[in-house]
Amino acid sequence: MGLQVENLILYYQTLRGDVHALENVTFTIDDGEIMGLAGESGCGKTTLGHGLISLAPPMKYISGKILLDGEALPIWDSRKMDAFRFRKISIIPQYAMNAMNPIRKIGKMIEELLIARKVDYQALLPELKRRLDLVKLPHDVLNMYPIELSGGMKQRMVMVISSLLNPSLLIADEITSALDVSSQKAVAEMLVEFRNQGYCKSALVITHDISILYQLADSILIMYAGQLAEKGPTAEIIRNPRHPYTKLLISSLPEIGVKYAERKLNGIPGKPPLLLDPPAGCRFRERCPLAFDKCYQVPPFVEVSAGHFIACWKETDGHA
Amino acid sequence: MLKLDNVSKTYKVGAFGSRQLYAVNGVSLEVRDGEVVALIGESGSGKSTIGKMILRLISITSGTISLDGVDISALKGAALKEYYRKVQGVFQDPFSSYNPIFKADRIFQVVHDEFYPQVGAVEWQEKVEHTLREVGLNPEHVLNKYPHQLSGGQLQRFLIARALLLDIKFLVADEIISMLDASTRIDVLNLLAELKKRGLSILFITHDLSLANYISERAMILYRGCVAESGEVGRIFTRPAHPYTQMLLASVPRLDKKWDQKTNVETQADVIGSPKGCVYSSRCPLAFEQCKRSRPLPIEIEPEHWVACWKVTQTGG
Numbered sequence: 293m294g295l296q297v298e299n300l301i302l303y304y305q306t307l308r309g310d311v312h313a314l315e316n317v318t319f320t321i322d323d324g325e326i327m328g329l330a331g332e333s334g335c336g337k338t339t340l341g342h343g344l345i346s347l348a349p350p351m352k353y354i355s356g357k358i359l360l361d362g363e364a365l366p367i368w369d370s371r372k373m374d375a376f377r378f379r380k381i382s383i384i385p386q387y388a389m390n391a392m393n394p395i396r397k398i399g400k401m402i403e404e405l406l407i408a409r410k411v412d413y414q415a416l417l418p419e420l421k422r423r424l425d426l427v428k429l430p431h432d433v434l435n436m437y438p439i440e441l442s443g444g445m446k447q448r449m450v451m452v453i454s455s456l457l458n459p460s461l462l463i464a465d466e467i468t469s470a471l472d473v474s475s476q477k478a479v480a481e482m483l484v485e486f487r488n489q490g491y492c493k494s495a496l497v498i499t500h501d502i503s504i505l506y507q508l509a510d511s512i513l514i515m516y517a518g519q520l521a522e523k524g525p526t527a528e529i530i531r532n533p534r535h536p537y538t539k540l541l542i543s544s545l546p547e548i549g550v551k552y553a554e555r556k557l558n559g560i561p562g563k564p565p566l567l568l569d570p571p572a573g574c575r576f577r578e579r580c581p582l583a584f585d586k587c588y589q590v591p592p593f594v595e596v597s598a599g600h601f602i603a604c605w606k607e608t609d610g611h612a
Numbered sequence: 613m614l615k616l617d618n619v620s621k622t623y624k625v626g627a628f629g630s631r632q633l634y635a636v637n638g639v640s641l642e643v644r645d646g647e648v649v650a651l652i653g654e655s656g657s658g659k660s661t662i663g664k665m666i667l668r669l670i671s672i673t674s675g676t677i678s679l680d681g682v683d684i685s686a687l688k689g690a691a692l693k694e695y696y697r698k699v700q701g702v703f704q705d706p707f708s709s710y711n712p713i714f715k716a717d718r719i720f721q722v723v724h725d726e727f728y729p730q731v732g733a734v735e736w737q738e739k740v741e742h743t744l745r746e747v748g749l750n751p752e753h754v755l756n757k758y759p760h761q762l763s764g765g766q767l768q769r770f771l772i773a774r775a776l777l778l779d780i781k782f783l784v785a786d787e788i789i790s791m792l793d794a795s796t797r798i799d800v801l802n803l804l805a806e807l808k809k810r811g812l813s814i815l816f817i818t819h820d821l822s823l824a825n826y827i828s829e830r831a832m833i834l835y836r837g838c839v840a841e842s843g844e845v846g847r848i849f850t851r852p853a854h855p856y857t858q859m860l861l862a863s864v865p866r867l868d869k870k871w872d873q874k875t876n877v878e879t880q881a882d883v884i885g886s887p888k889g890c891v892y893s894s895r896c897p898l899a900f901e902q903c904k905r906s907r908p909l910p911i912e913i914e915p916e917h918w919v920a921c922w923k924v925t926q927t928g929g
Contacts, residue, residue: 472819
């Protein structure tokens with residue numbers, strides 16, 4: 293069960309043609325799984341996250357099938373999605389700092405939110421308070437305005453609101469990027485706790501920070517320029533990455549203890565291609581140190597060992 | 613050399629401004645020529661406030677900031693302009709540093725008009741292109757574009773190039789890489805290290821300790837405006853003495869180790885007034901009675917390593 297995405301293609305409509313933001317994306321998230329989704333900006337990770345819950349112009353649905361708990365998600369039809377949003381699939385947005393209504397007290401805002409979904413606020417209040425305890429927020433916050441909370445506290449508040457109706461899938465879009473290290477850690481731990489308590493069955497954590505994913509995700513999916521690059525269990529991706537992009541991405545992270553004077557780290561040379569008219573074949577080709585002739589064809593996303601998928605001719609040619 | 617001497621910044625809050633909030637509380641710091649000093653802390657620690665005071669974007673409540681012995685708070689008119697020739701800043705969000713309706717290279721034109729009106733257009737253009745190459749950009753690819761056509765890393769390098777055009781001595785780098793991708797982050801960081809080699813002093817403001825360790829020589833850890841620990845970076849990182857520093861270090865997500873203990877998060881938004889005791893005592897797992905009563909002063913526990921914590925003072929470091 294969980295989430296199944298098959299051959300999903302999403303484009304952005306522009307005056308100069310379609311931007312090929314997401315090509316043939318296929319993956320599954322099992323019940324109880326926290327899957328991390330990582331890549332550079334423009335790789336399509338946010339497009340995927342938003343496409344699953346609120347597909348709005350200029351984003352355009354091209355093809356693909358999505359099943360959540362065995363039920364087809366009509367992502368192309370915003371009205372029909374209303375029945376799923378918040379209840380079955382929910383999102384913690386990227387700028388949670390500004391996600392709350394600034395002129396409503398937080399408790400009042402939640403009440404209105406629930407009335408709109410025909411849920412009884414008073415009946416849910418004890419549960420809401422229990423969850424506030426879990427994220428270490430005083431019950432008082434319900435009588436406060438968002439401006440009275442710090443960034444980390446707002447982020448925790450939005451997490452509680454987003455998961456209030458126990459969604460099947462919780463999408464967390466860059467929830468740690470704007471926070472300092474200690475709040476990052478707290479928020480990440482709380483997300484895992486939410487899953488453990490069953491507040492959400494599974495979660496999709498979108499971030500550009502792989503080291504955060506190593507701490508909290510069960511599996512990691514790496515994307516590049518709208519294509520899938522590699523997916524596997526967390527330890528496998530970090531310890532034994534096989535796609536050249538994943539390898540470069542991991543080696544460009546500054547580890548604690550490394551100093552410029554002693555060992556100079558390197559970024560990935562070049563930048564991602566424009567997706568308005570994407571290059572044929574593997575889109576990482578131009579930056580890839582290993583690229584060869586075959587890379588002009590799109591590499592298939594192949595399972596090379598249990599749960600470890602990879603889209604690279606260099607790695608899969610022998611297996612295919 | 614830039615020197616901060618017992619600098620504080622307070623804001624009046626509450627009804628009729630009856631209470632004071634300390635954003636920065638008695639911070640002293642020296643940045644020598646050609647040195648990178650990191651200011652590290654959570655949000656609300658006052659690290660950006662210090663950067664803004666150095667850039668004269670906000671006023672100083674008490675204490676002095678001086679550059680090569682000259683007090684900067686009194687600078688006005690032509691003298692202030694000369695100061696900006698030497699001291700510049702680059703900030704966190706490259707996208708909001710530009711006016712979206714003008715081309716991005718307009719920032720160079722402004723520098724030309726304001727600071728170098730005597731330089732001819734052709735010569736200036738050469739200088740701009742030379743500086744862009746220095747920060748690792750290809751002028752053909754980046755000139756004559758609008759901000760939305762450039763990536764965050766490119767825009768951030770543009771801002772560094774703008775500062776370099778002025779022949780600066782001191783750069784305030786306020787979280788300049790936290791909005792960038794991991795793959796471009798390290799390039800911008802390497803660029804800063806290159807500039808430092810050429811004699812530029814940098815105040816590197818960050819919440820990420822691994823980045824601070826990568827390029828800086830000395831660091832200062834701040835909590836709610838007060839200095840918790842300061843000194844040579846290597847010593848702080850290998851032997852963090854303050855419980856707050858230890859907590860920050862333990863929170864850094866790393867690829868070789870999983871987090872072990874739970875975080876103690878803030879549950880209260882602001883501390884109003886100058887607290888009697890240690891500002892960290894409400895979150896500190898080791899706090900004891902004395903921590904609530906009086907503020908610890910920094911002591912030197914080893915050469916080039918100062919810590920302000922009663923527990924450390926008591927046990928003799």
